[in-house]
Amino acid sequence: MAKKINVVKNYSEALNHQIFKVIAKATEELQLDSYVIGGFVRDFILQRGNAKDIDIVAVGSGIDLALKVSQLLPHKPKVQVFKNYGTAMLRAFDMDIEFVGARKESYAEDSRNPVVENGTLEDDQNRRDFTINALALSLNTSNYGDLLDPFGGLADLKSQLIRTPLEPGVTYSDDPLRMLRAIRFASQLNFVIEKKSLDAIKEHHKRIKIISKERITEELHKILLSNRPSKGFALLHKTKLLKIILPELTALEGIDEIEGQRHKDNFWHTLEVVDNISQNTDNLWLRWAALLHDIGKAPTKKFHKKIGWTFHGHEFVGSKMVFKLFKRLKMPLNDKMKLVQKMVLMSSRPIAVVDDDVTDSAVRRLIFDAGENIDDLMILCEADITTKNPRRYKKYHNNFKIVRQKMKEVEERDHVRNFQPPVSGEEIMETFNIKPCREVGIIKDAIKEAILEGDIPNEHAAARELMLSRGKKLGLKEVSKQD
Template sequence: MNLKEALKNPIFRSVTEAADQLGVDTYVIGGFVRDFLLNRGTPDDVDIVAIGNGIAMAREVASKLPGQPKVSVFKNFGTAMLKHDGIELEFVGARKESYDRNSRKPTVEDGTLEDDQKRRDFTINALAISLNQATFGQLLDPFGGLADLERQIIRTPLEPGITYSDDPLRMMRAIRFATQLNFEIELKSLQAITEHKERIEIISKERIVEELHKILASEKPSKGFALLHKTELLPYILPELVALQGIEEKEGQRHKDNFWHTLEVVDNIAETTDDLWLRWAALLHDIGKAPTKRWHKKIGWTFHAHEFVGSKMVYKLFKRLRMPLNEKMKFVQKMVLMSSRPQVLAEEFATDSAVRRLVHDAGDHVDALMTLCEADITTKNPRKQRKYKNNFKLVRQKIEEVEERDHVRNFQPPISGEDIMETFGIKPSREIGVIKEAIKEAILEGEIPNEYEAARTFMLKKGKEIGLTAKS
């Protein structure tokens, strides 16, 4: 294993020169080393730890680089950062930390390299490579991180209870790394997360959401959400998902477990799109089923209006987690609200008018909606799966045909309010809205084509019906 290969970028030679000139032992540590050893490439952000003053080291390195890049100093954290040639280097002095129970902000003092490695979250993130000339490229691995990489294990350098209690965000990070890398969390570590689960409450919602985003963006997000469920962290973060878990049976009739179904849907959609907000829509598409679940003797289990209820819950969930209450949230709401519409079309004969309404209501998001609904096929019956997938193909074809012919996506009426006022010689009034709505309905129902002349003829007829007379 040639670790010098990881350090071939000339920027590391500048760090070496600065380190030797200042007489400071200096190392590259953390994710850069981990990802190189995993053959995941080398990230653009590099953590450098100096056994001394990290800020002084950053300034010395900058002075040796072409163009002498600006050094950003963060005195509160004792760190400095510079960017050069597409790489972001963050410098910190080696330190040891102690924690107050009510905060994840540590008391920091100068320390050795091993002190610094101890404070790292996991052994695989505590690996360091020397940058000094005499030991250039030498790996320092006091906690067996290299072996854990080979065994694909997430393990803490210290006793896991201490690591997680000190900084409870590490519980989320353990699950996130296990999901991203497809590693297993060491059993002791997994048990410690459950034991300290309530500590997650001291972590800001923003930091939690950051980890949730990374779990959702991974190749198989279900692994992360299953671990959040197993460690009992999920009720503190997404109780709406926990409420979906379980199967109830009455008079021999059962409903599916909507929690595990949801995780399947998320994995399905992860195979077809990297769109984070569409993945959020998949995660939340059924959250309205818990509050709307009802048993009816004649028809069995129902979840009436769960899409509408779920879309309202999306707003509350986003607000609680301090997620953006903007177009991203509205997109997720829309997907949840409309999540069953294409399914109904796929199960029945899709009429042109029904497809027109779907395209009109979904607008630019109709393709995303279809992707979500196709991901929602989780039946294990091969015949049913083939049937549903073929039906969705037919619906997609029909959408293309209707859109090409009728142009109802992001519908703009061929007759404007000004046209109506001019035609009938009236001022702004309720009648204008009535006529515009009638024209829209007539186009969506296929009574008239989406064209000006046809719409004008219809407008004159409708105006006459409500007592308006066209100017001669």
Template structure:
């Protein structure tokens, strides 16, 4: 059967003509074909395999496209890439691969289409459509990947034990695809992942994080993290999360399983935000609970200071996984550190407490509220409604206080320079004392966030410190 409808973009006609002109067979393979059958929309990445030189085919195609796009050549891998109409097209010669034990980088030889399909990670990614004129649109599916697509199964073309041992990143990819597509990983494949879990240590942290990002960007990330935990991969990647798993009981008192609670929070937040780093904050918001867990006879289980400890752990985790140690990491730290503030505030919504929340959260106050609302995982309908109603009160109060007091991204009405000039001071601790007194008075609501009131308090505080006003 031919699927010409999948190849309606004009670039496929150009590739077909170039392949025939060069006398090579060419196929579109992998994600583009998979997503066509899944009706997942327009692909932005197209993989072309040539039975011959992929680089030569890429150059010929580029010469026949409008504006002659630049061809990037990667001789080491025998691949070439060009961009056309916002589509990234990669060309490679058909190849067969072999591996050594300590690297996922294969030893590559020229091969047939069958060899190339054999080396693919999953049956659903081994589907190929012919591009030459006489077979244009013909499906080549040696592993019955169409059936796996219909049944929602992740399965390897070859022995999964060998597939995952050769390239352990495929274990992460299996779990990622299962999460993105809501597919089931075949039992033999899942067992092979557990068996080869230690092999993940040869994969670079950057590639692992790329897969974690894609899991977190999916609709239901818990699917992926449960697979990671059950196969044992999570112990090697983020032991901070697996440390949260389990329920301890002493003297009849138990605490909730903070691992599964965390996954509920992540799934909840994915319904309201696409912000990847806020999703990371949801994933890590309770990691401080494992090291701070204590049991007290009178009050039961406690996790005192877990937000502070967790925020410190965020830095170590980001550094270990070679994630960015910039404003993105600081944002996650801030969200973890403040994650309980609105929850505590919801029980007694005072103006001063809201001012301090807005002052400390700044432009991230909405993100913080989104995180805290996602943290409501109670199955009791009355409690669920009550908690959400309380947060609505907090949100309304934030708007009211901010409109009146303007404390978000607070700038003191009286500057340090004005204090120095008024009291003829050089840089000194007294300036900091006065500025802190003004800030506290505004946050407590003792004075409005205005220059006149702040200047008056500055004079009073300066007098109390024994400072003389410059005439």
């Protein structure tokens, strides 16, 4: 057990909200002791803003305390009771408040679900994952607002250190999800994981296999949404967790050299891209796209004597790998996944329209294919510039300014973004008095291709004229309204 640090500190100012007064009153009426513990206390001391999740520990029944609090609140919020875990939850003042009876836990080797017994506040603090999450503020009349800090969590907050209250090997082996949580907190807070703790994560990394994919993914999301995700992913890699969770990423590591020709390390490059994109977007799925944009390079890597290393078709292969990865990690297989696939597939397209002699049709096709995600694609491509050479960095960014300007000029003239054909399928069928058939699709495709190639403007009159011409070639006859 960590040596107790006797810090005489009162944080009653943290407990000014009405909800704490109500919990304190309920505590007194039930003749219990209760405490705010965990993230609320940690984030208040770190001045990280207003917490929306509050954990209350009662030395006694947490369920009874929750029910009493609900009775005392004017709107009598519904209490969700989880008898198996001895916990209860209610929502008040736009906050989720969870109540649990103080407890001690023991674990079986093949499960992270503990055997729970009633315990003291000290028992409850012992079971917490990190010293900074074991901090508790009293809600009792005799010492309201006093900080209880048996493991030196306050000192660890000041030192920006992630440390476990008990022996780290025991903490991580009991509940392997804590390994991911340690790395997530290090990434979110920009803290350092104590060496002894980091070594224990590496030693027990295979235990992560008993954690559900949903819980793993939840932690990955939080790491990706931190200010500098590379810190978290580098720690996942260092502790060998990443190879189990995302082997597609670790497969990118390393630099091969044949006949003096080398390629860049695509793993560390990827982490730089994720950091770059995180400066410009909070979109979780665009950050996932940055993390996965090069995963097709490992299976497509080849060496050719004349041209060196190639990764032909890595964008297409990578986009196909996204589906399998999302499915394995139990992530949504909906429009969010499709955005990531689309970004991976198109990640190299904008650079192809930089050259001075590129045609407007190539720009139109880029805008058309990207559709409503064209801005997302440009953000990803600009984040992909990781060169440390100032001249090249400036050149590449200037190239993308040229691409943006070309797209602006073409879009203002041709209105290709969110393209809708000037002539609908209904109009084609009505004009030629036909039912849905292959010919309707042929005419629609001909009109789309003509507009993208610049053969006709994106206008109804020109598109209708082409419709009539192509229909005639297909043996269709225009039916006049009089007919």
